[in-house]
Amino acid sequence: MAALLGRSCRKLGFLSSGHGARRSVSTETGKSLNLYSAINQALHIALDSDPRSYVFGEDVGFGGVFRCTTGLAERFGKNRVFNTPLCEQGIVGFGIGLAAMGNRAIVEIQFADYIYPAFDQIVNEAAKFRYRSGNQFNCGGLTIRAPYGAVGHGGHYHSQSPEAFFCHVPGIKVVIPRSPREAKGLLLSCIRDPNPVVFFEPKWLYRQAVEEVPEHDYMIPLSEAEVIREGNDITLVGWGAQLTIMEQACLEAEKEGISCELIDLKTLLPWDKETVEASVKKTGRLLISHEAPITGGFGAEISATILERCFLKLEAPVTRVCGLDTPFPLVFEPFYMPTKNKILDAIKTTVNY
Amino acid sequence: MALRLRSSTSKSNFLNILRYNNLGFGTASHAARHLRTHDPTLLRVSQNPISRFCNTMAEKLSSVGENEDANAQVMDFPGGKVAFTPEIQFISESSKERVPCYRVLDDNGQLITNSHFVQVSEEVAVKMYSDMVTLQIMDNIFYEAQRQGRLSFYATTIGEEAINIASAAALSPQDVIFPQYREPGVLLWRGFTLQEFANQCFGNKSDNGKGRQMPVHYGSNKLNYFTVSATIATQLPNAVGAAYSLKMDKKDACAVTYFGDGGSSEGDFHAALNFAAVMEAPVLFICRNNGWAISTPTSDQFRSDGLVVKGRAYGIRSIRVDGNDALAMYSAVHTAREMAISEERPILIEALTYRVGHHSTSDDSTRYRSADEIEWWNKARNPLSRFRTWIESSGWWSDEEESDLRSRVKKEMLEALRVAEKTEKPNLENMFSDVYDVPPLNLREQERQVRQTIKSHPQDYPSDVPL
Numbered sequence: 001m002a003a004l005l006g007r008s009c010r011k012l013g014f015l016s017s018g019h020g021a022r023r024s025v026s027t028e029t030g031k032s033l034n035l036y037s038a039i040n041q042a043l044h045i046a047l048d049s050d051p052r053s054y055v056f057g058e059d060v061g062f063g064g065v066f067r068c069t070t071g072l073a074e075r076f077g078k079n080r081v082f083n084t085p086l087c088e089q090g091i092v093g094f095g096i097g098l099a100a101m102g103n104r105a106i107v108e109i110q111f112a113d114y115i116y117p118a119f120d121q122i123v124n125e126a127a128k129f130r131y132r133s134g135n136q137f138n139c140g141g142l143t144i145r146a147p148y149g150a151v152g153h154g155g156h157y158h159s160q161s162p163e164a165f166f167c168h169v170p171g172i173k174v175v176i177p178r179s180p181r182e183a184k185g186l187l188l189s190c191i192r193d194p195n196p197v198v199f200f201e202p203k204w205l206y207r208q209a210v211e212e213v214p215e216h217d218y219m220i221p222l223s224e225a226e227v228i229r230e231g232n233d234i235t236l237v238g239w240g241a242q243l244t245i246m247e248q249a250c251l252e253a254e255k256e257g258i259s260c261e262l263i264d265l266k267t268l269l270p271w272d273k274e275t276v277e278a279s280v281k282k283t284g285r286l287l288i289s290h291e292a293p294i295t296g297g298f299g300a301e302i303s304a305t306i307l308e309r310c311f312l313k314l315e316a317p318v319t320r321v322c323g324l325d326t327p328f329p330l331v332f333e334p335f336y337m338p339t340k341n342k343i344l345d346a347i348k349t350t351v352n353y
Numbered sequence: 354m355a356l357r358l359r360s361s362t363s364k365s366n367f368l369n370i371l372r373y374n375n376l377g378f379g380t381a382s383h384a385a386r387h388l389r390t391h392d393p394t395l396l397r398v399s400q401n402p403i404s405r406f407c408n409t410m411a412e413k414l415s416s417v418g419e420n421e422d423a424n425a426q427v428m429d430f431p432g433g434k435v436a437f438t439p440e441i442q443f444i445s446e447s448s449k450e451r452v453p454c455y456r457v458l459d460d461n462g463q464l465i466t467n468s469h470f471v472q473v474s475e476e477v478a479v480k481m482y483s484d485m486v487t488l489q490i491m492d493n494i495f496y497e498a499q500r501q502g503r504l505s506f507y508a509t510t511i512g513e514e515a516i517n518i519a520s521a522a523a524l525s526p527q528d529v530i531f532p533q534y535r536e537p538g539v540l541l542w543r544g545f546t547l548q549e550f551a552n553q554c555f556g557n558k559s560d561n562g563k564g565r566q567m568p569v570h571y572g573s574n575k576l577n578y579f580t581v582s583a584t585i586a587t588q589l590p591n592a593v594g595a596a597y598s599l600k601m602d603k604k605d606a607c608a609v610t611y612f613g614d615g616g617s618s619e620g621d622f623h624a625a626l627n628f629a630a631v632m633e634a635p636v637l638f639i640c641r642n643n644g645w646a647i648s649t650p651t652s653d654q655f656r657s658d659g660l661v662v663k664g665r666a667y668g669i670r671s672i673r674v675d676g677n678d679a680l681a682m683y684s685a686v687h688t689a690r691e692m693a694i695s696e697e698r699p700i701l702i703e704a705l706t707y708r709v710g711h712h713s714t715s716d717d718s719t720r721y722r723s724a725d726e727i728e729w730w731n732k733a734r735n736p737l738s739r740f741r742t743w744i745e746s747s748g749w750w751s752d753e754e755e756s757d758l759r760s761r762v763k764k765e766m767l768e769a770l771r772v773a774e775k776t777e778k779p780n781l782e783n784m785f786s787d788v789y790d791v792p793p794l795n796l797r798e799q800e801r802q803v804r805q806t807i808k809s810h811p812q813d814y815p816s817d818v819p820l
Binding site: 052079080082084085087089090092093094095096097098099100101102103105117120121124125128129130131132133134135136137138140170171173194195223270273274 | 529531560561562563565566570572573574579580582584587589590591592593594595596597598599601602608620621623624625627628631632786787788789790793794795
């Protein structure tokens, strides 16, 4: 199953449909890398380009449980790349203090499922640090990385997608890459962005996704969504690993004569409403898909906004194909997940409304 | 400037305190047996509070098999060598005696004989006392202003002036401060003016914080004092990160963070102390143990011997000090600071004191404690009068200077209040700026919408916020 996914991921060719002049990165060649290697490269570049940057978290010293921090401690020293005690509130709190002194603090939370002890520090301290001080202080150098999402066997505590909690917090940014090349450029942007950022990495793609990644230092802008597949009949919006599933649905829909436009949101907070609005005004239909439970998920925010902006252009209700409102189940994961066929059915229903 | 009177013994004195308060074994004879059969090198290792036990391999001593005495066997577990004991022995939940409290001035402000302290110059002592008086007057005037409806809210520092001022005096201006909310005296010492305090309390356009937070949420990057946030103890791990930065940048400075007895129950306290020890961060944790967290006495807060014993659990050197003794506070902080920076370690300072005022203007503490108790602490154990006695006996202060100071400060304070009240509020655009470094599209749109709404319904909005 993993191999099949791997093949189909590669076949789908992340980013090969470059769109617009700024997507010059997507046409560059590079080395074939998987997601964790691309992230590793970004971290090497970040630490190399700024001597006052640090990487820390649980187990990052030996390379991390997903190997994203391989080689960093050896190259930059244990003073800059180090293990922390097992305490997420401490990790993020410490990172905020480091960032407040003008350093880049690149923090790793081992699984997004464990980010909640740090929620107070993120919401009440990091997000408000600049505002409450009247811009005398800021912790913009803080970047929090966490693997998120379904992995086939992760159950309640190794599969969560908590992005919606963070999208409700003014003052931070939330970014989710879909592929290795995107991840490297987006992560470097997050690290260098003067605001605290939460960066969720689709763990399923750490090894599964392989793509050509340029070896040099490059950044992909935040708060800019990308149309990764053009179409006329319906707009699909997603992020992270879910896009590969959505792209499969688009391919099959095309065989049945439905032309789908697929958008990668990339930055969920602040999100690029204009790109989605322009697309929906063209197609008249919107489908949003995410792994996180449907109720209160970020799809609801996109739906409400697009309804406000595009009501008269809509041919059908906005539809969401998402995870169900249960804790992430183990044996029942295939039933929980927003699958290609669930999406395909929703596309057809929407188009035939 | 500061001349330590018994400098050569101060470090060993602290180690003595550590040994003295060693959490006891069941009986003296057991302790003796341990000492007898230990390899002397092991004793040294176990007495050193910060030695890093890196050995994770179980090693058998080559002498095993040769030495039949089970008591001589020692095994390495991850974390280092430990001796075995065939007795079931629990470490007692508390020492037989409470950790003694360092003080230098007695209740009457007289210097205790043979006390160790860091000498202060006349200039510093007079400034310390003057600032304590200023803080007291500022608190009283602001409190009254809130009662009169001129201010929305206020929290006093009454009773804790010595902790505030003396600790600030012992630090350098480059030391970065992470306060809770009852430490405005540190700002005052560093030069924050009465006008600046008043501006923040009124949230006017001269407020550093641009009117975004409640009164007493001061902050000043110029004075290295991070902006107050009302969340309890969240500043503690932040201070550790900042201290680490100072260490990495090789600054001759430390981070200093304050919190109350209540704050020590928060998870962030445990997170911060553990991190500080592991990261070997030069940070001072100053706990104002004032007996109350709003209405919760310390007996409902923890069951340890206060805060000072908690340091050891994390491998942190700690001291208990009389927070109402300005001279002792000064000495303790001065000494701790040097240790923190030169030895790259955290220090925990428990300053015992009493919260004479109510928790805030939203609290009436006579509902949960007796007015007599409050009055006693205010009169008999007042930190200002003790220090005043000492500086007067040193020939550095007089009644005349006292009344001059008080009338001058009162006048300045009332004027600052008057000016702050009259100063207009920050412009509406300050609602939307600084959420991010640059306002994103959604905020620009929301500002437009709000301005539209104001045009339609001006009566819904305060007239003192310029648009």
